[in-house]
Amino acid sequence: MKRGRRSMGRRNLRQEILTFIARWYHREKTYPTVREIQKGLKISSPSVVDYHLRRLEEEGLIARVGRRSRGIRLRHWPDGLAPDGDLIPIPFLGPIAAGDPIPHPSAEPLAWIRVPRLWLASGNDLFALRVQGSSMIDALVGDGDLIIVKPTSEVEDGEMAVVWLMDRHETTLKYVYREGDHIRLQPAHPAMSPLYVPAEVVQIQGRVVQVLRNLNGLPLPVDQ
Amino acid sequence: MKRGRRSMGRRNLRQEILTFIARWYHREKTYPTVREIQKGLKISSPSVVDYHLRRLEEEGLIARVGRRSRGIRLRHWPDGLAPDGDLIPIPFLGPIAAGDPIPHPSAEPLAWIRVPRLWLASGNDLFALRVQGSSMIDALVGDGDLIIVKPTSEVEDGEMAVVWLMDRHETTLKYVYREGDHIRLQPAHPAMSPLYVPAEVVQIQGRVVQVLRNLNGLPLPVDQ
DNA sequence: ATCTTAGCCGAACATTTGTTCGATGTCAAG
DNA sequence: CTTGACATCGAACAAATGTTCGGCTAAGAT
Known part of the structure; x- marks a missing residue:
């Protein structure tokens, strides 16, 4: 100019x-x-x-x-003024509990949830799950919360991941840190102590991108 | 003709x-x-x-x-044809920590956050706060989480409220139950025990309507 | 100096668009 | 059958809206 x-x-x-x-x-x-x-x-x-x-x-x-x-x-909106219209639909794949492996990301969605695009960096292959029970409470995720997951088998140290523990047949949400041939799984709750497990038993299923909790009475609109 | x-x-x-x-x-x-x-x-x-x-x-x-x-x-969209576009702007009033009272709802917003209208039942005078520190962790709300609050001084039993404890000069998030002339403040974390306090020391500031946590690295877009 | 270009101005023109009007058609209730 | 409501019709008016036109100004390039 x-x-x-x-x-x-x-x-x-x-x-x-x-x-x-x-x-x-x-x-x-x-x-x-x-x-x-x-x-x-x-x-x-x-x-x-x-x-x-x-x-x-x-x-x-x-x-x-x-x-x-x-x-x-x-055609190009000035900064910060992009129209509301920017909700992206994310497939909702169902409930998830500690005892279950997560559904395969390509599964047929049960519903769609619309999330403002601005909230999400990685737009493409996200999916949503509804947490069942209190088993993931040490990740500060309660019964009924909705989590949005980016499927990947690799995460950076310090990212919250959806982890499948092969030895216990268990899904949990933890912050992941590589430490030699072991992995430290750190709960989000500061009072809880970390778990050290051999790298072989850890299967990273995805990265947790967002947690949504609605106390309205309304469920987060996971329908139509 | x-x-x-x-x-x-x-x-x-x-x-x-x-x-x-x-x-x-x-x-x-x-x-x-x-x-x-x-x-x-x-x-x-x-x-x-x-x-x-x-x-x-x-x-x-x-x-x-x-x-x-x-x-x-x-004014009323035919079924299924409502535009995506329905984000409502909610004033973001600043950080909140255990030691502070919450800002007054009519305060000048520091920013605006846009939330899909469908997620929110009560549309009008909501506002958003960012939680600072881990003091509200027994409500499953961690450092950096965004909470959306409906200001009110009355809540139904079992609703999560923003509570100001006058005796301790402290803000907390608790499920509220009236029990005679006392009030039971129940943490969301099932392992934590409830608090029984006289009704006089409890000031209900609002009802927690939604909790948003973003693990993207991006902050939730709290910008104009 | 002159020329050129981006920008501004006011007026007018040509459609588009909201709205009104009087008349007609249809149907069910009395 | 008559009546009255609801709905339709074609035409026209008046306001709004998009667009054009000739001329103007200021500043940089030549």
């Missing part, structure tokens, strides 16, 4: 128009007209707005739909 | 219009005009559409915004 134009206190109308459109969309659930932009930003003439809209369209930041009213569409 | 519309299968135009609007909104990210509805449903005149829109407005199913173009708004 080496536009010489900026020297004196010039307003950056292009940017203002973009965020105006985004904010309008949030408030009104629809896009503004040219003249609504004009009034909102105290611009003298609709032609000025049109002028900038054409530029923004050339830059690919917006699109315009024919001659229709409210024909502006945002 | 009579045209069409025999007494055979009367169409339910009201309903058709509603779902047409919803589908249009999904496809176009904006609401249709009267004439777009007319063409889409092959209605002969815009006045017919207007007629039904008025009725739908009387029934409270839609709202219309002045004389503006595309001024229709759906």
